[in-house]
Amino acid sequence: MSLTFSEIAHAHKDFIQHTLQTFEDQLHPSADEDAELVTRAMFSIRNQAIKPPHYSTFSQILVCQIQDVNTAEVTINFPQKQISCSCPKTELCRHQLATILKLSQYFISLQQWLSNWRSKKSIPLHSLAAARSPENWQRMADEVLNYAVKGPQPIEPYALSALNESIRSKIQRHRPYEQEWQELYQLFMDIAILKHFLLHAVKTKTDMEHHYFQFFLENTLSRIQRSIDALSKTTRLFATEPFYDALQQSVRDILFIEKGAKSFRLTLYLQFWTKLFDEKKRITNELIILEQSSDIETDLDLDVVLAIFYILLGSTSPLERVTEILDEDNVESFIEVAQYALHKGYVDEAAIILKKALPLLQTFVQDNLLPIRRQKFIRKLDKLYGQISLTEEEELGLYASFGRYGIESFSNYLLRHNRFDQWVALHQLYKSSIPYLEQCGLKDVVAQSPEIALPLYHYYAMEEIQQKSRQNYKQAVRIWRAMKNASKKAGKLDYFTSYIEAVQQQFKRLRALQEEMNKSNLLG
Structure with a gap:
């Protein structure tokens, strides 16, 4: 026996009331389209366009057909708290609203609801x-x-x-x-x-x-x-x-x-x-307003904002003055200003900020910056500082402030200066993986000074062997192949042959490793 609208409404009163409130919040009486939608929904109820419900007491799914220009079918899944309509409209439609209003009329007055909703109307938006x-x-x-x-x-x-x-x-x-x-x-x-x-x-x-x-x-x-x-x-x-x-x-x-x-x-x-408000008069007027706003309570450092306008107006002396207050709390904001200065071509002004920030970076990165943000922030710093002139001492201070999060950046610096032995020492100090070494320039090291890369290949091949699985043995063999190529470039193929023979003798009981080494023809 099918339930009536009244029985369905009282069985799911909370959901119906909540849905009606949600619809009411979405519909604005001052918007002509929303007013029309509500009027059409009420018209469907008054003209009994909603046919008797189809309701499954087992699944608690209600299906209502509404006679409109084309018949629409509204489905309410009460357990999942979902309502949908077969009409083309993707958002709230008059058929969904009409169905909810039809169910709501058993515990509220629809006329009173409509009057209350319309009373919130003010000036029409189209006016x-x-x-x-x-x-x-x-x-x-x-x-x-x-x-x-x-x-x-x-x-x-x-x-x-x-x-x-x-x-x-x-x-x-x-x-x-x-x-x-x-x-x-x-x-x-x-x-x-x-x-x-x-x-x-x-x-x-x-x-x-x-x-x-x-x-x-x-x-x-x-x-x-x-x-x-x-x-x-x-x-x-x-x-x-x-x-x-x-x-x-x-x-x-x-x-x-x-x-x-x-x-x-x-x-x-x-x-x-930096993109839209580019008239000098507008910039000057904004600077005057900012300089008179020192009493405003905000968590943003006003000097950071003033720096933007000193850059845009080419006022170097005031810029140097405001950067004197750089500290760990505002250094990130100042760096963001420097980034936009470089974007606009103000290299000298950006350099003033970035050089003032240098002594603060280590404390900020290691103590103030969340670990999840450090890698991305350091890449940003590396890119910014790469656009200004630094002394060798300043460059080393920059990369020292990065710590282990700046290994890739420091690696690139060492490669630019052909310091291949220091590159290898860096990666011996901070262990990672062969793919990461390649990302940091391992191929460049092998191309320029192959013999100094051999200890790295040995270390990571041994790391794979320690895992004691065939997949790791295969990876170790791949590393040895790369080591063989580096040895050949360095003119040390005899050394590599002696090395592989020693490894085979050391791990002669690892049958799977011996099989992988023999298949690879490392000694061929």
């Missing part, structure tokens, strides 16, 4: 979009954001990206038709959404280091960078100037947020000021 101004664009963003992000509760990090996309989709419906305005509109709205989320995160003490939050920030930054790159290559309309002024203010507000995502905020700020 704000029609009157194009930075103020109206900001009001559009605030209207959608304040409706979607309610109360003092933190946003769950895993839901952040989905919520962001939902908000963006509502705002994108009102994007200008003119192509020259579309990229600016998207950038303006992305910054407005980002600022709102960051302020909300600070207010609700959200963990901005959570990997879901970091994923959201990375995706947002990538999208903003694409917009900045596109806008920087197009001619700027006179009518867009007020929007750029508003963006300048918003980006500064994000930079001066109280705390959290410090590196991200600085990177975002640098993107705008």
